[in-house]
Amino acid sequence: MTHDLVTFTALPFAIAATGILAAAAILILIFNSRILAGLKRDARQVLSGLSDGIVILSEKPDRAYCNPAAAAMLGLSPDPDLPIGYHRILGSRLLRDVCAGATAARRGEILPPIELVDASGRFRSWRQSLIHAHVAGTAVVGVVLQDRTEVHTLSHLLEESRRRDPLTGLATPELLHDRTGQALETAARTMMAVAMIVIEVDQFEKIFEERGWAAASELLIEAAMHVSASVRAMDLIARVGQSRFAVVVTLGDSASLPGAAERFLNAMRFAFQSAAAAPMAITGSVGLARAGLDGSTSLRLLERAGQACSRARSEGGDRCRFYDPQSDLDTTPSDQGLIAEIRGGLEQGRFVMRYQPIVTLRTRQIVGFEALMRWNHPLRGELSPHEFIPTAEKSGLIHALGDFALIQSCLDAATWSPTMQVSVNMSVVELLESDAPRRIMAALAGAELAPHRVRIEITETARIPDLGRLRTAIDEIRTLGVTVALDDFGTGHSSLTHLQSLSFDCLKIDHRFVQDLATPRTASMIAMLVSYARQIGVMVVAEGVETEAQATQLAAMGCTHAQGWLFGHPMLAEDLPGREAVKG
Numbered sequence: 173m174t175h176d177l178v179t180f181t182a183l184p185f186a187i188a189a190t191g192i193l194a195a196a197a198i199l200i201l202i203f204n205s206r207i208l209a210g211l212k213r214d215a216r217q218v219l220s221g222l223s224d225g226i227v228i229l230s231e232k233p234d235r236a237y238c239n240p241a242a243a244a245m246l247g248l249s250p251d252p253d254l255p256i257g258y259h260r261i262l263g264s265r266l267l268r269d270v271c272a273g274a275t276a277a278r279r280g281e282i283l284p285p286i287e288l289v290d291a292s293g294r295f296r297s298w299r300q301s302l303i304h305a306h307v308a309g310t311a312v313v314g315v316v317l318q319d320r321t322e323v324h325t326l327s328h329l330l331e332e333s334r335r336r337d338p339l340t341g342l343a344t345p346e347l348l349h350d351r352t353g354q355a356l357e358t359a360a361r362t363m364m365a366v367a368m369i370v371i372e373v374d375q376f377e378k379i380f381e382e383r384g385w386a387a388a389s390e391l392l393i394e395a396a397m398h399v400s401a402s403v404r405a406m407d408l409i410a411r412v413g414q415s416r417f418a419v420v421v422t423l424g425d426s427a428s429l430p431g432a433a434e435r436f437l438n439a440m441r442f443a444f445q446s447a448a449a450a451p452m453a454i455t456g457s458v459g460l461a462r463a464g465l466d467g468s469t470s471l472r473l474l475e476r477a478g479q480a481c482s483r484a485r486s487e488g489g490d491r492c493r494f495y496d497p498q499s500d501l502d503t504t505p506s507d508q509g510l511i512a513e514i515r516g517g518l519e520q521g522r523f524v525m526r527y528q529p530i531v532t533l534r535t536r537q538i539v540g541f542e543a544l545m546r547w548n549h550p551l552r553g554e555l556s557p558h559e560f561i562p563t564a565e566k567s568g569l570i571h572a573l574g575d576f577a578l579i580q581s582c583l584d585a586a587t588w589s590p591t592m593q594v595s596v597n598m599s600v601v602e603l604l605e606s607d608a609p610r611r612i613m614a615a616l617a618g619a620e621l622a623p624h625r626v627r628i629e630i631t632e633t634a635r636i637p638d639l640g641r642l643r644t645a646i647d648e649i650r651t652l653g654v655t656v657a658l659d660d661f662g663t664g665h666s667s668l669t670h671l672q673s674l675s676f677d678c679l680k681i682d683h684r685f686v687q688d689l690a691t692p693r694t695a696s697m698i699a700m701l702v703s704y705a706r707q708i709g710v711m712v713v714a715e716g717v718e719t720e721a722q723a724t725q726l727a728a729m730g731c732t733h734a735q736g737w738l739f740g741h742p743m744l745a746e747d748l749p750g751r752e753a754v755k756g
Contacts, residue, residue, distance in 0.1 A: 219239040219257075222239060222241060223241055224241060224316055224317060224318050224319075225238070225239065225241045225242030225243075225244075225245045225246070225298070225315075225316065225317030225318075226238070226239040226241070226242055226314060226315075226316060226317075227242050227246075227267070227270050227271065227274070227314055227315045227317065228303070228312065228313075228314035229271055229274060229275065229312075229313045229314060230258065233261075234260055234261055234262065235254060235258050235259065235260055235261060236258070236259060236261055236267065236271050237257050237258055237259075238257060238258075238259055238267070239257065241317075242317055243257075243259070245296075245298060245317055245319070246264055246266045246267050246270070247264070247266065248263075248264055248267065251263070266286070266288075269286075270286070270300070270315055270317070271315075273300065273315070274302060274313050274314065274315045275313065283300035283301070283302060283315070284300070285297055285298060285299050285300065285320070286298045286300065286317070294321075295321065296319070296321050297319075297320050297321045297323075298317045298318060298319055298320065298321075299317070299318040299320050300315050300316070300317060301315065301316040301318065302314075302315060303315065303316065322700045322703060322704065323700075323704055335347045337410075337411040337684075338684050338685055338688045338691075338694060339389055339392060339393065339411070339684050339687065339688060340392060340393055340396040340411050341396075342396055342400070342409055342410055342411045342417065343408055343409065343410035343411075344410060344411065345410060345412050345418075345474070347408070347410060348408060348410035348412065348418055348420060348470070348474070349470040349471065349474075351408045351420055352366070352368065352408075352420045352470035352473065352474075353470055355420055355422050356463055356468070356469075356470070358422070359422065359463065364422050364423065364424065365422070365423045365424065365428070365429070365462065365463070366420065366421070366422050366423075366462075366463040366473075367420075367421050367423070367429055367432075367460055367461065367462045367463065367473075367477075368418060368419070368420055368421075368460070368461050368463075368470075368473035368474055368476075368477040369418065369419045369420075369421060369432065369433060369436060369458060369459070369460050369477060370412070370416060370417070370418045370458070370459045370460075370474070370477040370478045370480070370481040371399055371416070371417045371418075371419070371436050371440060371456045371457070371458050371481070372413075372415055372416045372417075372456060372457045372481050372482075372485055373391065373392065373395050373415040373416075373440070373454065373456055374454070374455045374456060374457055374485060374489035374490065375391075375444075375452060375453075375454050375455070376388060376391060376392070376414070376415035377415075377556065377559075378452075379391050379444070379446075379452065381554075382449075383446055383449055384718065384737055385683065385687065385716055385718060385737070386687075386718055387446040387447070387449070389687055390444075390446055391444050391446070391454070392411075392415060394442070394444060395415075395417070395440065395454065395456070396409075396411070396417065398439045398440060398442055399417050399419070399436060399439050399440065399456075401439060402435045402436055402438075402439040403419055404421075406422060407419055407420060407421045407422070408420050412474065412478075413478075413558075414558060416478070416481070418474055418477065418478075419436070420470075420473075429460055429462065429494075430492075433458050433460055433492040434492070436456065436458050436492075437456065437458055437490065437491070437492055439456075440454060440455055440456025440458075440490075441453075441454070441455055441456075441490070442454050455489050455490035456489070456490065457481050457482075457484040457485035457489045457490070457491065457492075458481060458484060458491070458492040458493070459477045459478060459479065459480030459481030459482070459483070459484055459492070459493055459494075459495065460477055460480060460492065460493070460494045460495065461473045461474075461476035461477035461480060461494075461495040462494075462495075466495045466497075476495040477495060479495060480493045480494060480495040480496070481493070483496075510560065510563050511563060511567045511569065513549070514547075514560055514563065514564060514567075514569050514573075515569060515572075517547055517548075517549070518569075518572055518573070518576065522547060522548045522549070522550070523545060523546070523547050523548075523573065523576055524545075524546050524548060524744065525543050525544065525545060525546075525577060525580050525581055525584065525744075525745065526543075526544045526545075526546055526742035526743055526744060527541035527542065527543055527544070527584070527594070527742060527743055527744075527745060527748060528541060528542050528544060528735055528736075528740060528741065528742040528743070529541055529735060529739050529740040529749075530542060530593075530595065530713060530733055530734070530735045531733065531734060531735065531739045532732060532733055533723055533726060533727040533731060533732060533733065533734050534727060534732070536739065538592070538739075538749070539591070539592065539593060539733065540592050540593035540594060540595060540627070541585075541588075541592065541593075541594055541595070541748070542594075542595040542597075542629070542735060543577060543580075543581040543584075543594055543595060543596045543597070544556075544557075544597075544742045545557050545573065545576075545577050545597075546742075547559070547560055557597075561573075561599070565599060565601045570599050570601055570602055571602060574598060574599065574602045574611075575611060575615075577596055577597070578596055578598075578611060578612065578615045579615045579618060579619070581594050581596045581615075581626075582594070582615045582616060582618065582619035582621045582626065583618070583619045584745040585619070585621055585625055585626070586619040586620060586621045587745075588748075590622075590625070592625070593624075593625050593626065593627055593655075594625065594626055594627070595626075595627040595628075595629050595657060596626065596627070596628055596629065597628075597629045597630075597631065597659065598628050598629070598630060599631070600630065600631070600642065603630070603642055603645045603646070604641050604642060604645070608645050608648075608649060609645065609648040609649050609651075609652060612626070612628070612649060612652060612654060613652060616652075616654075622653075623652050623653030623654045624653050624654070624655070626654045626655075627654070627655045627656065627657050627677070627678065628649055628654060628655070628656050628657070629656075629657045629658075629659040629680065630646075630656065630657070630658060630659060631659045631660055642674065643674055643675075646674055646675055646676075647675060650675060650677070655677040655678060656675070656676050656677055656678070657676060657677065657678035657679070657680055657713070658674070658676045658678070658679050658680065659680045660680065660682040660715075661679045661680060661681055661682060661701075676710060677710065677711060678710060678711040678712070678713060679701070679705055679710055679711070679712050679713070680712075680713045680714075680715050681698060681701065681712065681713070681714045681715060681731075682715060682716075683715040683716020683736070684716075685697070685698060686698075686714050686715060686716045686717055686722060686726070686736070687716060687718075689722050689725055689726070695725070695729075698714075698726070698729060698731070699729045699730075702729050702730045702731050703730065706730060711732065711733060712731050712732065712733065713733040713734060713735060714726050714731050714733070714734040714735075714736075715734075715735055715736060716735075716736045717734045717735065717736030717737075717738050717739070718736050718737045718738050719738060720738065722736075722738070723738060
């Protein structure tokens, strides 16, 4: 864990440390000829104003200079027998360790972090950066101590969030895959049968569209409770999609699977009652994949059980289907006609863009819109992207859909006030498999739109097979003057790794965290994330804000921007408000 944190903080804190070390070098130049025999008054004043700790070794081996921040970190008291700021090295174990590390370290070497529990019982974590300089022929060695306790705590909270879904409390896909791997290893020794069961709430989209996220989240919580009641102690249930759950089960033989599937079908048959709305009958679609027959890895089992679940839902829902290689091909959903329908929808102009306002929390002024694609299907009505994007990505149609979204969004944005920005989602597949910078430049030129008015949003939950290629694509996009956002931050496999490895201008906090804002643990995590983002100069947008209480709490945390139904639903371009402020 410690190694990961050092890696995570290396980039942003290296930037901050560069300025500190430069300032320290300048200060060293104004020391007298007997370097550190006594600091001049001006130098001490500047060092005293730094929030990071500065420890500089003296020519006398028994003492070191510590600025007030370092003295507070190390728990040092003034020594009446020494000049102001000086402390005896042997008088403090922590100071002794810091000085010993600085003396032993080679130039440019990264010192290990200092982690301890302070006198108040609180965990602390400090990053050490080495100072090496030569002034008037004398070597000067020192250490910069940077408090990164909040970053350490945030890392732990995000690590936990990848193990437990914040809305339902169920396991996340990461924990599911770990447990499935263990089950497969055990089954290989004991001849037990292992299967993956995927359950999807059939009415989720209808509830969401008609009643909003608050009602939809209540539905998911209730559905999770019903499914959990049917899970045995030895099995594990996880939330693996917006309205999907997965259960890894171990049985004596595969003949027991139909009975397990029937349990989950029955569990999903309940009446859902939300505030000020009539009860709605809820059902679920169930898909199963068996280890050995349908796959030998957790990822493969989940993928194929999901394909079988999609087929069950396309056949009307409230039914169970086993994975069938003849029907469930890799281009999910199973109905191969969906690819032809998407292609036909593009040709017939059935895809449209809707725009949801992004506002400043302090003034509620609209600063831009997120572009959201919708498909006006002739039979199924308006469909959201998760209904067709997975198929589009696997079939190659994602590039045509991406071009449509990018070009149309730029054309629409060109008609808005020049202060408005448009945020366009791009798939990782698009960024890795096409010349994204060239396509963006062409869309900007065609709409005569300034580059700074476009932000590209990359979904953080996406798996990234080639981080190096993605980094190159993002850097090229930012070189154009287009900004880049990391969407759905906190819900993916490596949030902190992505933030450290890739250059982003904006983070978007996933709506699931915002909906769970009343929980102290989630509120603490968001507050630390906002604080850290401000330190590294990254804008934060909170998604899914639906209540004034959420908006007020986010603003108090320092979050500056938000979007959600409180400020406006996704609208067609011709329906966008002409005013510049949105009332909550």
